Structure formats: structure tokens, C-alpha cells
Amino acid sequence: MQGNFTLQHYRLNPEVIEARLTAFERNAELFTDDNLAARAVVLDAVQQVYQLLQLNRSDARWGAHLRTLKQQANALETRLREADAGFFQTLRHVIRSGEHNAASLRRLFDGHTRYRPGRLGQIHRGYDALDALVQGLIRAEQVPEPVQALDRDMVHYEPTPARAVLDLVDQVQLTADDVFYDLGAGLGHVAMLVHLMTGAAARGVEIDAAYSRHAQGCAEELGLPDVQFLNCDARDPDYADGTVFFYVHPVYRKRIGSRARDPSQRGPQSAHYGVHSRCLYLRRRPAAMAAVASSRSRAGTCASRL
Structure with missing residues (x-):
């Protein structure tokens, strides 16, 4: 065209x-x-x-x-x-x-992105048609102005490219038995996409009340009771039920690790998504996550299976 x-x-x-x-x-x-x-x-x-x-x-x-x-x-x-x-x-x-299924949605998503499964180390720089699809789905044009002023140690909101979420789903391989946490959830598209494609329960943690209300309203409109959003600082919740975590700031890793379940209870996998490198990397040792996060970028985004 x-x-x-x-x-x-x-x-x-x-x-x-x-x-x-x-x-x-x-x-x-x-x-x-x-x-x-x-x-x-x-x-x-x-x-x-x-x-x-x-x-x-x-x-x-x-x-x-x-x-x-x-x-x-x-x-x-x-x-x-x-x-x-x-x-x-x-x-x-x-x-x-409920007429959808994960396979049909994935075909729809794949038809709107340049991401291709099975190719590790893909660069997710910028946005593509899949982001337009997702933004329309979650009514991003109706988002109110943020109400939470950022403190010095807080991270500004930068939407994760939707194709990076596809990459995450392909590498971490969540199932309906998982509980996925997105820390710094913004408008909630990561949590909703993960749930729709995997069936995993999803929790979004977002400090800005306007964003959190919008995300929760969208999840309710879509009839997704297993997707919930918590309006609080990402360092505050009890993450004991979480199995997979996706987050921006690596300082949260220590807070999560002290509250999450024993890694030996689940098959350990972890991944690091760098905001600067724009790549998602699969890691097999959860103990290495802190080193990966700090060495890659303090503004990196991580996903860790515990």
C-alpha cells in the first residue's frame, strides 16, 4: 500500500x-x-x-x-x-x-507483526502494526492523564512492544498453571496478552491509579476475570503465588525473590529484555537473573520463572 x-x-x-x-x-x-x-x-x-x-x-x-x-x-x-x-x-x-482460542488469536497477532517465532535474539526496536492492534483493543486513545508523580528512583512508562510479549510467551512457555506478574503494568497490555495466549492468571502492578483503573476496566470489558491489576508500588505486594515475573527495574528482583516461592518447586527459567538492546534473552538459571539484569541495563525488562 x-x-x-x-x-x-x-x-x-x-x-x-x-x-x-x-x-x-x-x-x-x-x-x-x-x-x-x-x-x-x-x-x-x-x-x-x-x-x-x-x-x-x-x-x-x-x-x-x-x-x-x-x-x-x-x-x-x-x-x-x-x-x-x-x-x-x-x-x-x-x-x-469466549469464542476465541489461543491459537486463533496468535494467528491474528502473527499476521500483524514482523516478529517470527524460533529466531532468538530478535531486535524489538520501535513499534509495528501489532501495537496498533493492541492499542485499539485496550482503548489506548481513551487513557486519562497519569496522576502519580514519579519519584527519583521510579521508572517512566514506556510501553513494551507487543511483539516482545510474543517473544516472551514463546521462550518462557507459560501455562494455565502459572501466575504471571507484570510489574509496572502501565495500561495492562502485557498481562492481558500473556493471559489470552497462555491461559496463565495474570496480575499487573501499577502505581499510577489512572493507568491501573483503565487497565482493570479493559480486562473487565473483555471478560478476563483471571487478569487483575493492583494499584500500588511494585515493591509492596506479596508475590508468594507468582511463578513468572516481568519487570523494568532490576532492584525489584531482590524484593520479589524474598517473597516468591522456592525456585526448586518449578522448572527454572528466566529471561531478560533490555530496553536499550531491545532483545529478549532466555536464561536457565534463576540465580543468574540479578547479574543479568544489572549487567545488561538498569532500565532493562526482565521475566523470571520461579
Whole structure:
């Protein structure tokens, strides 16, 4: 789908813009439910059209076209967003009604990402269409402003790329017998994705009340009673029931380790996801997690099976 208006902005004329918008309008495939990735490209192109119109608002050659092109772009954007809304409404209904299964959801997710299972050390830099899918699913556009001011030792919220969660699920291999904790859960997409793909009970720990309320409301809307969010400092809960932990700040490792179950009770696995390296690494010795976390990055994200 060619939606790039960024090349040679100043040489594009109104007729070219109109022709491209018209081509998008006539592309019926673009508006099918599952063509989310293509719509994201065109929505980006529409935003660039708005920028071009603003840039050329004083150019006499564009004067007669500004209003009609803006109306055309607005109408196209509305159709695209309505198609997205219909897709997300259907997806929420399928999840809420229990019609989904982990395999069908995984096929959907795999179709919207460049991540491919079985290739260790993949770089998860930036975001892709899967993140747009997940953000729409959890209604990220409705997120309120955070209410919790960060102390010096707190970590700012940076959403984990959704494909890194697929990587996590593939490497750690959670089951319905696990209890997964996401520390610093933000809007909750990691906990919800892990539960949907593995059946593991999931707990998200988030200090910001606005984020926590939003995440809990989304889990309830999707009918996920085994996904719960705790509004508290990540160092405070009792993690005795936890088997897998996913977190940003390695200082939490010591707090968790003193409260979690004996590692000998479960098959030990651990993983480290570096915010800077953007890779997820599987480790077999949980005792090595503290060293891995501190040596990789103080801003790394870790997953540890206990």
C-alpha cells in the first residue's frame, strides 16, 4: 500500500494528492475488517496530507483546492477509523464471549507483526502494526492523564512492544498453571496478552491509579476475570503465588525473590529484555537473573520463572 507523501513535498501538486486520495477511497480491500495494517499506513498518509495543506495554505496555486482536499481527506479518515472501530468491536466481542482460542488469536497477532517465532535474539526496536492492534483493543486513545508523580528512583512508562510479549510467551512457555506478574503494568497490555495466549492468571502492578483503573476496566470489558491489576508500588505486594515475573527495574528482583516461592518447586527459567538492546534473552538459571539484569541495563525488562 503506497501511502507515502513525504518525498518531494514541494513538488506534489493538488491534482496528485486528489488522485491518491481517490485511489484509497476506491480500494474496497482497504476497508475489510482485518486489513488494519494497511489502514494504518493510509491514516499516516492522511495526516501528511493535512500537513501539506497547512504548508501550502498561502500558495495561490493551492487556494481553490484546499477546502475540497481537506474535505476529501476528512471523509477518508472517517471511513478508515470506522473500519478500525468495527474491527475492534468484533474482536472484543469474540474475546468477551469466549469464542476465541489461543491459537486463533496468535494467528491474528502473527499476521500483524514482523516478529517470527524460533529466531532468538530478535531486535524489538520501535513499534509495528501489532501495537496498533493492541492499542485499539485496550482503548489506548481513551487513557486519562497519569496522576502519580514519579519519584527519583521510579521508572517512566514506556510501553513494551507487543511483539516482545510474543517473544516472551514463546521462550518462557507459560501455562494455565502459572501466575504471571507484570510489574509496572502501565495500561495492562502485557498481562492481558500473556493471559489470552497462555491461559496463565495474570496480575499487573501499577502505581499510577489512572493507568491501573483503565487497565482493570479493559480486562473487565473483555471478560478476563483471571487478569487483575493492583494499584500500588511494585515493591509492596506479596508475590508468594507468582511463578513468572516481568519487570523494568532490576532492584525489584531482590524484593520479589524474598517473597516468591522456592525456585526448586518449578522448572527454572528466566529471561531478560533490555530496553536499550531491545532483545529478549532466555536464561536457565534463576540465580543468574540479578547479574543479568544489572549487567545488561538498569532500565532493562526482565521475566523470571520461579
